[in-house]
Amino acid sequence: MTDVNSILLGAVAYDPKVVTIWEGIRDHFHGQGVPLDFALFSNYERQVEELLKGHIDIAWNTPLAHVRVKQRTANASLSLGMRDSDRDFCAKVVVRSDRGIRSLKDLEGKTLAVGSSDSTQARILPLYFLGKEGVDLDKVELLSFDTDPGKHGDTGTSELDVLKALQEGRADAGTVGDLIWVNEQAAGHVNANQIEVLWTTPGFDHCMFDGNPSLSSEKVEAFTRALFAMRWDNPDHRRLLELEGLREWLPAREEGYRSLEEALRQQGR
DSSP, X not given: OOOTTOEEEEEEOSSTHHHHHHHHHHHHHHHTTOOEEEEEESOHHHXXXXXXXXXXXXXXXXXXXHHHHHHHTTTOSEEEEEXXXXXXXXXXXXXXXXXXXXXGGGGTTSEEEEOOTTOIIIIIHHHHHHHHTTOOGGGSEEEEOOOSTTSTTTTOHHHHHHHHHHHTTSOSEEEEEHHHHHHHHHTTOSOTTTEEEEEEOOOBOOOEEEEOTTOOHHHHHHHHHHHHTOOTTSHHHHXXXXXXXXXXXXXXXXXXXXXXXXXXHHTTO
């Protein structure tokens, strides 16, 4: 029999480590006296629908999924928390150094590799910000990599495809999230003599825990209390925090999603 007091959380299985992360977080919550279980989905569209139907209590959502939940609930959904690394995220426009691209306007007439159509950091917001900076996107040839649809760019595969296209000379420039760029540089996968950063986008916020509007105040209190009890200086917690890419869980904020909301309106999405 299902425990009516248990919290059911949804997450998308974009990588095998997701199971390890949520099993560990579930154990932590139980240790805090908060019964929690999780359900894994193959894509964010299904996860959003199940949250809105009340089949799950909380969803660990990408920025695109978060904004859609807000839109679908007329802002009645509950924003419960985010990672420190979700704040002030950014993307890079990177270029081949031998293509004579010295300014954003130089992208006109060039081939720009972009990530998945549902990737906030590798496509939606970079194109929005470029338009805001005066780049005529009708004059830019897009080389699109729609890899892992439904994962909203979580796997990073489309961004790796972008960098590969640059390295192979199939694109003059490309858009990637800052995280992939930093990680690929650190791994020695980027030839600094060949590829360089032209521009960094303004900051925006990334993932969010979204609660169903009808979630009880008792469950909200229990969830946030247990979540914010995770500490970097606790070795058991640190292992999970490192896997999920953060040092500290922080309270929710909404201002970091305004640019994405505007981009989606502008792009008719």
